[in-house]
Amino acid sequence: MRTKLILFLTILFCNTALSLKGQGYNIDVTINGWSDTTLILGHYFNKKMLVNDTIIIDSAGKGTFKGNEPLPGGIYLMYMPDQKYFDVLIDDEQHFSIEVEKSNPVETLEVKGNKQEKAFNEYQKYLAKQQKKAQSLQSNIKDKAETHKDSVEIWKNQLSGLSSEMKSYWDNILKEYNGKFLASFIKGIKEVEVPDFKETPALPDSVVRWKRYEFYKEHYFDNIDLTDDRMLRTPYFSNKLETFLTKTIFQIPDSIVKESEKLIEKARENKDMEKYLIQFAFNTVNESKVMGMDAAMVSLAEKYYLSGYADWVDEEFLTKLEERVTKLKPNLIGNKAPDLKLISPNNEHYRLNEVYGKLTILVFWEPDCGHCKKEIPKLKEEIWDKYSDQGVKIFAVYTQHEKEKWTDFIEEHQLEEWINVWDPYNQSNFRNLYDIYSTPAIFVINEEKNIIAKRIGAEQLPGFIDYYLKKNN
The missing domain is CATH 3.40.30.10 (Glutaredoxin)
Structure with missing residues (x-):
């Protein structure tokens, strides 16, 4: 009987420990070279860093970020007093430890208890090495093109080889971490591959270029899951979105509205992503310096805000927006000029x-x-x-x-x-x-x-x- 009781208590303790480990976050940090100072944990969002937690690391350079609620998945950064920082991937493994050297945190980072973060850090190290090689080759091509003409083609081939190596590295991550955030993050970095529409007598160059553009525009977000709000907390998502809305699409109000609505519709299953896309598209056209873009602002305002769909905004904002729309509508480009x-x-x-x-x-x-x-x-x-x-x-x-x-x-x-x-x-x-x-x-x-x-x-x-x-x- 006593043996059964001990066994029961052991199982209960193990299950409780596992349950507690799955709750909240607990990240032990050691930064060799820093002591008795502040360390910030934040995440990327809309070209900014938003702070999640702050700790004081002790005289041995140790501290722990911890909280009762799990951190939303994404790319986080640990910000040090000398303004250096290093990125950390946060997903389902939120009880782990990291150790870095103050002088070079990315190169020296060691991870225990988080397989994805370890792979993410290895990717960062690999990327830094590849970028260093690429910069050297680009510098040679630019500065020695006249004096080393025979070498230029070799350097260009080596540069192309680096690109192929990078794609192969990405493919390995996508395969090994399929279904994990690391794979989603890497996939989102990849550009859409546009088919080679070849010029023929029946398909002149102008049509080929148009077909390439249309394909690129239509498939621009193929590599990003717009129902995954973890993508909001990455360093590249808002830039990619801005490039699409301000440079990829023709800057015509009807085109901007049409493509914005299609994007927002794709995110409908995830309210956080949908909310972000509505706000981003609206702010983009509202702040645009392109003549006539106020028509796009009016259209998005009426569809998502003044209709009551955007239930997160307050009455004061809606009142001011309605007043603004009322003043803009009579003098939009294309309208009959109000008589005076x-x-x-x-x-x-x-x-x-x-x-x-x-x-x-x-x-x-x-x-x-x-x-x-x-x-x-x-x-x-x-x-x-x-x-x-x-x-x-x-x-x-x-x-x-x-x-x-x-x-x-x-x-x-x-x-x-x-x-x-x-x-x-x-x-x-x-x-x-x-x-x-x-x-x-x-x-x-x-x-x-x-x-x-x-x-x-x-x-x-x-x-x-x-x-x-x-x-x-």
Whole structure:
């Protein structure tokens, strides 16, 4: 009976120990060369390092990161007082130990109790060696191309060989760690291989290039599982996403919206990834300097935020966003220009929709604005003087209420031939219709009274006008 009881207690203790080991995280760290100082554990996220834990390592350079809840999987980094750091892979094995030398943590790192992290560190060491070899070969090709012409081809072949070796190394990891985060991480680094669409009489070069581009765009994320939120905590995911949205896709609002929606749909099974993609796509178009990208912002805002789908945002954000969308929608590129009925210095009434010309330059300005003092004379010299006889009109709206300052500026800069107007009684609502929060603000309106350009600089207008007139003539 006593033997059975001891056996039962032994089994119970073992099971409890295993259970406790599976809970939370416990990472013993030894950094030889540091003592009595702070060590930070953080993870990569959106081009930043977010801190997870901080410890004080003792006089022997030892310390332990520990917590009751497991760390989300991803690539973490341990940040030392001298701003050196080294990366650590965190997945399902979260009870392990590492030891490094302060002088060279990556090369000296030793891991116990975490097979994936050990393999990840070996990969980092291998990568550093390959990069060093590649840099040496690239330097030779660049600096000795004239003096060692016979060697250049050899160096190029060696460089190609390094690339093949790297791919082979990746393939071995993918095979050995299939189903593990290390394999997902390595696979995500790999570029999509584009088929060699060969040029033929039936398939000219322009079509081949287009087919390659379309394939690359459609398969850009083939190597990344968009339902795996561990990818958010890697050093490359946000850069890859940014490159796709700002450089791979044509910078046209409809294209950006279409591809963003497809991406977000792929992540629907993982709410953290879906949330991140919605926020990233929205912020990308909202901060874009590309003319007309506000149309993409409005579209994504209405689909994901103002519809109530993004249930993580607060009411204050939604209220401000709704106000912003309301101001942007009337003056998006492609829309009919909202009509304005305004008054000239001589109290004559003019309507924007009754201005007849191949192009109408609608400019909102004020004489006290420092930027206007430069841009308005440019409009006179570069646009009016050169294009007025080609059917280009200027409808200039004074945004303030000091008439004498306005008329003095018109006279001083000889702007009398423009359609100069203002709104002394605040009846036109021009600020909301055209989202006028700063001056100058320049819009270009075509003969059909559609907005075809907005918030464009005076120095950009000649090229735009030349292209438009040539195309339409």
